[in-house]
Amino acid sequence: MIMKRKGENGAVPFRSGRFFNIDSDWYFACREGQNNGPFLNREEAADALKSYLTECNSSKGKAIFSITPTTSH
16 A cells, blocks of 8 residues: 655655666666666665765755766676
8 A cells, every 4th residue: 555645635646666776787766857876786876875865955956966876897
């Protein structure tokens, strides 16, 4: 069952996980439709997402920085 979040009204939107992998590379997705990666593993992707969100919260409307992914090749 899909649950509503606090403050949501109306139909519950489709939700998916932020992390995904293609072959052995890991990525995270953002609301802006941007996929970030590749990273060597899910843990690196999670660390990069934390940094990304921290920057988003501190910039409050300013330009968002670019994450430099790790390359496994």
